[in-house]
Amino acid sequence: MSTDLKSTPRFQQPQERRDFLGLAAAWSAIATVFLALLGALRLPAPWAFPESSRRVKLGPVSAFKGISITPEPKERLWVFSDDKGLYVISAVCTHLGCVVAKQEDGSFFCPCHGSRFDTEGKVTKGPAPKPLLHLELSVSADGQLVVDHDKEVGSDVRLKV
Ligand code: FES
CATH class of the missing domain: 1.20.5 (Single alpha-helices involved in coiled-coils or other helix-helix interfaces)
Structure with a gap:
């Protein structure tokens, strides 16, 4: 077996x-x-990453009119007023995005890598590759000054108020 x-x-x-x-x-x-x-x-669906509005109300226009410089640190910008109207310069450095500081002479200085900008935001010393952005301003129906962080305008553009 x-x-x-x-x-x-x-x-x-x-x-x-x-x-x-x-x-x-x-x-x-x-x-x-x-x-x-x-x-x-x-991922590509808008509801997965909802876009926040980049148009921000800064306050009543009267709060900015006639005041030469108004810092808006929360929005990382300055609102300027001159005899032609209002304009905004972004405080975000065009090199790597640090917040620039305003100097006593009106120019801007980036503490991260030393870029310097003149009073209009034009680069006077690198490494920043581009001038500081001038952003579009408008007035809302309720009389508020509105800045659009997504719309760049020329440095000579003013909002007449
Ligand atoms: S981030 Fe401003 S100089 Fe580099």
Whole structure:
């Protein structure tokens, strides 16, 4: 009588456990791919990253008219008033985005890498590659001065008030 060793319980593979682990791995992979695709589909949708409005009310126009310089540190800009009207210069350095400081002579200085800008925001010393931004101003229906951080205007543009 011959005994087939492979048919003895000792040499039989635990088929049920292997099947379970294989199925668990397969379902985990499927779930991972499904969730990754779901996340990837959500990325371009506007509701995944809602845009905040970049138009900001600064206050009543009368609070700025006739006042030569009004700092708005929360918005990182200055509002200027001259005989032609109102204008805004951004305080964000065009090099790497540090906030520039206004000097006593009216020029601007960036403490991060030493860029300097004249009173109109033009670069007088690098490494800043571009002048400070002049941003668009408007007046809202309720008489508030509104700055649009997304709209750059020329340095000679004034809001007549
Ligand atoms: S961030 Fe202003 S000079 Fe570099």
